[in-house]
Amino acid sequence: MAQSEFHYDVLREKLKDGIPCPDDFSFPSHVLSHWAQKQPAQPALHWVSHDFKDERILSYKDLDELTHRAAKVFQDVGIKKGDRVLIQLPRIVEWWPALYGLMRIGAIPCPGTSLLVAKDLKFRAETSKAVAFIGDAESCARFEEVSKEVGISLIYQARTPGDGGLGKGRKDFQAAIEKVPRDTKCEASHKKTDLALIFFTSGTTGAPKMVLLEAEHLLGHTITGYWYQAKPGTVVLCMADLGWAKASYGSMGTFNMGATYYVQPPPPGAFTPNQLIDALNRYPIATLCAPPTIYRSLVTTSAKAYLKAHPPKALRHCVGAGEPLNASVIKEWRDMTGVQIKDGWGQSETVIGVGNFEGIAVREGSMGKPAPYFEIGIIDHEGRELGDGEEGELAIRTDKGAGDVWIFKGYVKNGKIDPRRKTHSGKTWYCSGDRAMRDTDGYYWFVGRDDDVITSSGYRIGPFEVESALKLHPAVAESAAVGSPDLSRGEIVKAFVILSEEFRDKIDGNKDAEEKLVADIQSHFKKVTAPYKAPRAIEFVKELPKTVSGKIRRVELRELEHKRKADVLKQQRAKL
Known part of the structure; x- marks a missing residue:
């Protein structure tokens, strides 16, 4: 039987020289606009309210148009190429026009999770030297506690039901877009090496660091799309807050493949496993990407009973992200659903670098094998490669392959860029800060963060x-x-x-x-x-x-x- 397009061996051959990236690459112009022309009616985003009472579907043509109109809005208020803009929005459709609208004019979005408080926003605004803020009523109010201190008065509010209306001094994001004609085209000149996106690290061992990501990095999330086994007609659900890099990368991986990204906010208060189970039961979600915390909640006694009464409608592929997943949870989920969770490794700084791709026999608890076009190694503190069975730092070769184009430019430290690279014996490595080991069959096993x-x-x-x-x-x-x-x-x-x-x-x-x-x-x-x-x-x-x-x-x-x-x-x- 012929191997599928997602099979590890097929991908390694297909991606042995990477993915051609135009010199003028930008994600909205080369990905969104491409699919808007090729499959204009295909759903790009499928948004559903937390109570399942409302939904909104944007086709690739709809999303492409909205990003051009948003770009015009930003351009008209003086936001220009190279400017940084903070975004703190809950799981609503407006996040994508905001993000990609900024990218179209060469401005640099800096997304943050909805859990950030005023002091967090101040830290990010000062560190990134942001010129504007985009949020909902709640996050705009938080930001206004520090907006004068950081010298930002340009604040856009994306309206949501029951938010009490537009706050004083804020600009109405949706109303501004509505005033722009639908056939508007707004695009700056681009280079694939332009800074396109800034995330802040999670801060597991210290203060969050600013991660600089160039435009060509975003094309690298095609690897994420292959890991998702996504293609036109596939619906992907990534359980991540939009300020977390995984959610952004998840949607980019989905859009790179022309698939559909399912979005749903959690119920008021907190996530409940029953809401996720209901979503899987009601909609043709084929791929689920979730962190270990979510999967652990799905194998509790009460969740098991609810899942049995509300089985998934179309689920066929599950992946884990954020931290490695316990082997026992993987087994319990497989016993419950018949679906194997495929673990993988990536960071805010990278695309999926190690993963359990189709065709790799899963060893529960292992992160899998190096992603196609990646050269992965285990190194010591001097950058020397270690052998099988030896514990060291998980590293990506950056003088060749994916590490040259699909990982971050560096962290900003004291106004200087720190690329976190080490060179030894003619090889240069990105040092991930994660400790791991490789077994004799080429599988990688996570040990912990270096400081942990x-x-x-x-x-x-x-x-x-x-x-x-x-x-x-x-x-x-x-x-x-x-x-x-x-x-x-x-x-x-x-x-x-x-x-x-x-x-x-x-x-x-x-x-x-x-x-x-x-x-x-x-x-x-x-x-x-x-x-x-x-x-x-x-x-x-x-x-x-x-x-x-x-x-x-x-x-x-x-x-x-x-x-x-x-x-x-x-x-x-x-x-x-």
Whole structure:
């Protein structure tokens, strides 16, 4: 039987020399306009309200027209090529005309998640030197707390139902677009090396950093589209806030392939697994991309029952993003749906660099193999390549292949660009800050962020492997493992654990029951993996600190442990 267009071997051959990129490439002009001409009626965006009562579908022709009209709006108020503009919008259609309208005139959008508060917006405005802000009523109000401090008075509000109307001094985004004729064309001159988009990193181990992305990088998200197995007629759902790079890249990966991107805001308050299950049941969503937190919520007892009563209508492909997914969750989801979750690795700085593509036999817990056109390695602190089975830093070769065109230009640090590159033996690598290892069959396995690795009694222990083993106990819904200071061992492994719903009531306020459960979890842990990795301390918590993109901030828990242990260690040292 012939291999499909998404098969790993087919893609490696097809993309062995990359993807031709015109010198004047810009995403809206070469991708959106291309599909608007080739398949004008094909849906590009399918938006559905949180309660399923309203929906809005934009064809490629509709979206292409809206981005030209938005570009004209921005141009007429003096926004020009090279200007940076902050965008903080919830999951509404207007996000895409705003983003791509700015790109059409060479301005640079700087998206931020809707969870950012005023001080976060101030940091981003000052760091990026933004000239304008685009938000909804809620985010505009937050930004106005700091707008005078950062010297920005140009504020566009995208109206949403029940938002109380247009705020004083703000410009009405939709009304401004409506005044522009539908046949308007507004386009600046472009180069593929122009700065096209700025994201800020999640800040898992420190302050967010500004990520500089050039236009040709966005074409690289065709790789994401292949990973999604997307093509015209395919509906893709990416469960990510629009300010998270994954959502932007997810829609670009979808649009690069001429497919349809499904968008739905969460219910008021917070995400519920039942809403996602309803969406999969009602609409022909073929591909689901979600972070581990979402998949973990889908395999709880109550979600399993709801999914059984409301099975997916068309789901055939699932991928995981954000952080590696526990093997146990992958197995449970496959048992529930018959669909295998294909994990992958990428960052705000990159496209999908490692993944479980079609044709790769999935090894649960592995990130997969290098994406087509990528050369991936494991390196030490000097940039020297390490062998199979050796733990080091996951790196992308940048002097050839995808690393030369499809990863970021660099971070901005003190007004200078830091590309995070190391050169050794004639090879130059992008240093990802993620620790991993490669097995003898070429599969890559995530260990943890460089600063998250725990060193206990001389052993180096990755938090992810601890958390994956903990997840195999039925009491553990989610966990975070960190190093807790210890005088004799340097550090011990400590786990902060959120209990599954069926165990919460069993130990509520009962100290004896809590101690017995801790002992049972530790005993179970030692049966499923090496005992030296076992958490010597377990603390039950209601929630874990996370970045705005949903990644666990182990740095906060590590700092908490250091503060807690400071006095104890001081007293112990005094007795020596």
